[in-house]
Amino acid sequence: MNATDAVVMRTHLQADLLRRRVEPAVAADPNRALFASLVAGQGTGFGCLGADLGLGTVAFVRMLNHFFPGPVPRTRARELEAIPEWDDLRKLMLDHRAGRHRAETWMADIVATACAGRDHLWQDLGLADRAELSTLLHHNFPALAGRNTGDMKWKKFLYKQFCAAEGIYVCPAPSCSECADHAKCFAPET
Template sequence: MAFAALAIESPQAAYARLMTARRGDPVEETLARILASWMAGEGVMPEWIGLGEHDFSRMMQHHFPKFDIREMRDIGLGVDLERGAEMNDLRKLLLASRTTCSQFETWMTSIVIAGCLGSDHLWQDLGLWERPDLTRLMLENFRPLAIHNTRDMKWKKFLYKQLCETEGIYTCRAPSCEVCTDYAACFGPEE
């Protein structure tokens, strides 16, 4: 089932409204960008940004208590349930790598997984405005994992590479990234 967002305002306008309704936690800036893009029909986030209605409501009440979430109904796409095993593997990887094991990091785990189901760069699929937003999100929420991305590999490729290594699957043809013909696809700029 697919839902279409009514793009009645720009992501920047939605972001401004969200920021005036927030509690004041620094993580809300990045989350507000994701929500604002989702509300404007940008990115590929599913309904309730991958959280389910109950958890979405709890997250919004906690972080944006002055925002009326009734206008957020019927926004987003349906989730591809045939990728359930992949989603479970990503969930295990991210939950095991949370920075502080907070409830917000648990919510962010579901949000990142939903973004991974898109076909573009992860920061774009999440609806973030630039790649540094995603790097900040990963370091704030999944620091034990994120610090291993020492060569600035693209985040979605990095996450899936971690899954492969966890399972002992090595699909790269080259003995190291530096000599691989696909080096630019993994480490080049995300424009």
């Protein structure tokens, strides 16, 4: 399948998921569209996440039943090596959760898992673009996302926040604006 076909299939799968009947409160939850994008991206070969998005089978099925009751969409089996900082990244996000919904825990698990990928975080998640990732982080972890005032790339930002919380300072520059690698952290993501 070529890239254009994959994008078309992704769009159709996402639309199919969002057409499924749910209670009005669930339909109005912004996470519903984000989960549809995550599932559609994974199911059509985008991103690095495994078939359960890093949630484990039980939580994955709960998430699907909550947001998209009906037949389980086809997902692709993939192996992703675990990262030692997974628990710490998850905790960082959960410490800043909005506190509105259990979906925040699912999102923290998924994002922490995708941090093991080798591309931009939005790509590793299988999202359509960086704006979806920004929406995901601002909705679920607003206090944390609000700290990214310079529009740093999200994966770099999460790791920088994690390292700072642990008292680990790997950047020799006193501030990002003075760092020789500024363009690598803040350049547009393509």
